[in-house]
Amino acid sequence: MIPNPIGAGGQAECVPGSNYQNWGSAGGGGSSATVYDGYGAFALDEQSLKLGVSDPKDLFRNERQxxxxxxxxxxxxxxxxxxxxxxxxxxxxxxxxxxxxxxxxKxxxxxxxxxxxxxxxxxALAKCKATGSPMCEPGQSDCVERWRND
Known part of the structure; x- marks a missing residue:
């Protein structure tokens, strides 16, 4: 799945496909677009088990962001x-x-x-079960891919 640069109804969405580079572009001429690796991260407060995910609406081109x-x-x-x-x-x-x-x-x-x-x-499930945990419940998920800056 890839981010849809056009969106539907102003909402972000993901769509299948591989030739997304030209979506929304006028004409098929040569482009000097830069391709970036996509980065994501999860943060956790272990005491309260509060979780944070890098904003899936943003495209991050480095780990720090x-x-x-x-x-x-x-x-x-x-x-x-x-x-x-x-x-x-x-x-x-x-x-x-x-x-x-x-x-x-705990x-x-x-x-x-x-x-x-x-x-x-x-x-993640295999890691959870390996501890002998009596429950393993899904939390957050996120996917990031290479993206172009046209």
Whole structure:
């Protein structure tokens, strides 16, 4: 899935396809567009389990921008001591809430990365189950891809 630069009804959306470079452009002449890697990040306040995700509506061309957005999101969600728990480039990432052991006495967050949310979710779920957690519940997900600056 790729970000749709045209959007529908003014809302961001993702659409399948690979020839998205020319969507919304007038003519097919040579372009001096720059291609950037897409960056994303998750931040977490471990005490309160408040999570922040880099803004999926923005395109981040470096890790620093994505981290700053995730930290801001975490604090806006009520986190106080937010720290980056995952960064990702040109891929998908998923968080999974579970426990640190089979007693379920302490909650934890597990993360996974992959080519799509299914693969990322499977990785996060495997990490959660490996601890013996009695529950593994999906949290946030986000995907980022290379993008062009036309």
């Amino acid at each position: 994505a981290k700053r957005s995730a930290l801001k999101s975490c604090k806006e969600n009520g986190g106080v001591d937010c720290k980056i728990v995952l960064t990702f480039v040109n891929e998908c990432a998923v968080t999974m809430f579970g426990a640190t052991d089979s007693s379920g006495s 909650l934890a967050i597990y993360t996974g990365k992959g080519v799509d949310t299914e693969h990322a979710g499977n990785e």
